[in-house]
Amino acid sequence: MIEYRNIRIALLGAGSVGAEVASLLLEQGEELGERVGAGLELVGVAVRDLDSPRTADIPRELLTTDAESLILGADIVIELIGGLEPARSLLLTALNSGADVITANKALLATHGHELFEVAEQLGAQLYYEAAVAAAIPIIRPLRESLAGDRIERIYGIVNGSTNYILDRMDAEGISAEEAQRVALELGYLEADPTLDVEGHDAAQKAAILAGLAFHTAIPLESVHREGISGVTQEQVSAARAAGFVVKLLAVCERLQDPDTGEDGVSVRVHPALIPRDHPLGAVHGGNNAVFLEAAAAGPLMFYGAGAGGLQTASAVLGDVVSAARRHVIGGPGVAESTHANLPVLPISKVTTRYQVTLEVRDEPGVLARIASEFSEHGVSVEAVQQSVSAAAAGGPEDGPATATLVIGTHAAREAALSATVAALEASAVVESVSSVLRVEGT
Ligand code: HSE
Numbered sequence: 001m002i003e004y005r006n007i008r009i010a011l012l013g014a015g016s017v018g019a020e021v022a023s024l025l026l027e028q029g030e031e032l033g034e035r036v037g038a039g040l041e042l043v044g045v046a047v048r049d050l051d052s053p054r055t056a057d058i059p060r061e062l063l064t065t066d067a068e069s070l071i072l073g074a075d076i077v078i079e080l081i082g083g084l085e086p087a088r089s090l091l092l093t094a095l096n097s098g099a100d101v102i103t104a105n106k107a108l109l110a111t112h113g114h115e116l117f118e119v120a121e122q123l124g125a126q127l128y129y130e131a132a133v134a135a136a137i138p139i140i141r142p143l144r145e146s147l148a149g150d151r152i153e154r155i156y157g158i159v160n161g162s163t164n165y166i167l168d169r170m171d172a173e174g175i176s177a178e179e180a181q182r183v184a185l186e187l188g189y190l191e192a193d194p195t196l197d198v199e200g201h202d203a204a205q206k207a208a209i210l211a212g213l214a215f216h217t218a219i220p221l222e223s224v225h226r227e228g229i230s231g232v233t234q235e236q237v238s239a240a241r242a243a244g245f246v247v248k249l250l251a252v253c254e255r256l257q258d259p260d261t262g263e264d265g266v267s268v269r270v271h272p273a274l275i276p277r278d279h280p281l282g283a284v285h286g287g288n289n290a291v292f293l294e295a296a297a298a299g300p301l302m303f304y305g306a307g308a309g310g311l312q313t314a315s316a317v318l319g320d321v322v323s324a325a326r327r328h329v330i331g332g333p334g335v336a337e338s339t340h341a342n343l344p345v346l347p348i349s350k351v352t353t354r355y356q357v358t359l360e361v362r363d364e365p366g367v368l369a370r371i372a373s374e375f376s377e378h379g380v381s382v383e384a385v386q387q388s389v390s391a392a393a394a395g396g397p398e399d400g401p402a403t404a405t406l407v408i409g410t411h412a413a414r415e416a417a418l419s420a421t422v423a424a425l426e427a428s429a430v431v432e433s434v435s436s437v438l439r440v441e442g443t
Contacts, residue, residue: 006039007325010074010099012046012067012090013081016310017104017131019056021078021317026058032318036325044070046081055310072097076324078317079103088112095119095127100327100334102320104131104313110205110221113212117337126327126334128320133206134159134289136312137305138319143213148338151296152214156275156442157251159206161287161307162189162197163229167247167272168285170237177232189287189308199228200249200270207251210291211268214253216341223345225269232272236436239358239407243386245274246282250441258346259414265346274356275442292442349416354383354440356409357418359425360432363389363402367430371406374428378421381411403432409440 011022025032025042033040045058046067064070067090071077077094079101081087087108094101095116103109109116109132120127130140134157143152158164162184169180181198184190196202204224212219229249240247250273258265275281280302284290289307294300306312327334361367368385375382386407410418418437425431 006041007036007075007328008041008043008073009076009078009321010044010046010070010094011042011078011080012070012087013079014045014047014054014056014058014063015080015082016055017313017317018045018078018080019054019058020310020314021080022058022062023056024314024318025321032322032325035322036329038325038329040321040325043074046070068093071099074099075328076321077101078321079105080317082107084108084111088116091116091127092119095123095125098123098125100126100128100324102128102317102324104129104135104317106132106202106205106209110208113209114218120334121336124333126324128324129209130320131313131316133209134291134303134305134307135309136315137289137291137303137307138316139210139291139303140213141319142303143210147295147298150298152255153294153296154254155210155214155252155291155293156281157203157207157210157253157289157291158248158281158284159210159251159289159291159307160197160200160203160249161289162191162194163200163203163249164284164289165189165287166198167229167232167237167249170232170234171241171246172285174234174238176234177229195228198230200226203249203251203270207253207268207270210251211253211266212337212339214293215255215266215343216338217266217343217345218339219266219268219345223268225267225271225348227271229272233436236358236438239436240274240438241277243356243407244277245440246277247272247438248275248281248284250275250281252441255343256346256351258344259350259352263344265344265350267346267348267351269348269351271439273439273441275440279442281442349414349419351415352412353415354410354412354443355418356407356436356438356440357422357425357434358436359406359408359434360403361406362430362432363404364430368406370428370430371408371425374424375408375410375421378417378424380413380417380421382408383411384409405435
């Protein structure tokens with residue numbers, strides 16, 4: 001067997017993931033080297049402050065505050081500092097110095113991925129990022145390699161653990177959104193800026209990465225339609241439960257035809273949605289993640305597991321280290337990102353899906369017919385209507401005009417038509433309020 005010199009690995013960042021990566025490399029580097037056929041050597045760990053307390057026992061001599069110099073002597077650079085800068089500049093330095101790079105930085109990839117992949121391709125280097133989406137769950141490599149010969153039609157992802165935890169607690173225990181969020185915060189599930197999770201930014205970044213791989217198309221982050229969970233109420237969650245659904249924050253990436261031009265395109269969107277309780281994603285509880293996808297030949301597949309956590313995320317990073325080291329031993333250029341399809345990302349108004357609309361209405365003769373006509377005039381077909389007496393009106397006529405709650409499920413309809421229907425309902429004299437509009441997916 002040919003003997004290779006040690007492959008030199010530089011680690012940038014020793015936070016919750018970086019510290020675990022350092023520990024695993026120090027403990028298991030020899031065994032991982034056997035898998036590669038070359039020695040793996042952690043040559044240094046760049047940190048902001050040498051004296052910060054850290055969870056892993058990293059030998060002092062490996063720590064440095066000089067990331068640039070560390071990078072210049074490395075074959076593989078692992079970026080686990082997060083944020084856009086200096087992460088972007090450091091990765092560019094690493095690529096330009098001839099290193100392969102590994103990152104878990106979804107924000108960086110969703111924002112500057114195009115630039116980084118282009119530089120990597122020009123230099124024949126490779127950028128690995130298995131940990132950037134759904135942490136421990138292998139999903140990047142399956143999309144990039146195992147399913148490269150198939151055609152992905154649709155992805156439904158639960159890719160944000162903290163919002164899944166919040167919605168799951170609301171569903172299981174009937175607690176309010178505020179209470180569930182307070183618990184998630186106490187458990188440290190939310191990002192330092194909780195709006196990144198709650199308003200769907202984190203999930204949108206991951207959706208852009210997944211859709212790019214699935215559809216061989218560069219997906220600008222701005223083209224991802226994003227709605228978070230801050231408007232989801234306990235009333236919606238319990239009504240969903242009663243109707244056999246569960247509310248999840250979904251990242252949806254799907255192929256569709258532009259309804260106006262007939263041309264192929266994709267939709268990439270993040271929003272709360274109702275899914276049937278018996279859908280495989282209905283069983284994703286707590287802070288777990290899952291990616292359910294439909295491929296033309298393979299059919300439905302689901303990838304499930306931990307979407308966060310230092311040790312769990314480190315597993316994905318270490319997998320990338322082994323891949324990068326093997327590539328280094330074999331030599332040759334890296335495999336470029338495939339964006340040949342270059343499909344347009346269509347706006348949400350062109351999406352077709354099913355909806356559930358909840359209305360408070362006056363309980364009088366002819367009201368149902370007027371509401372039904374608003375749907376039909378906008379070309380939206382009603383599938384089911386359920387009526388119940390509103391709690392406010394339950395006391396009897398002396399409490400004011402009788403009102404009822406109507407829950408209307410639609411057949412598949414265009415988002416633009418549904419929005420126009422909702423606007424007309426809001427303006428209608430027989431409608432007191434439109435209390436909820438939720439998309440229904442996975443049926
Ligand atoms: N804030 C993320 C989540 C962590 O809740 O899933 C992993 O990206």
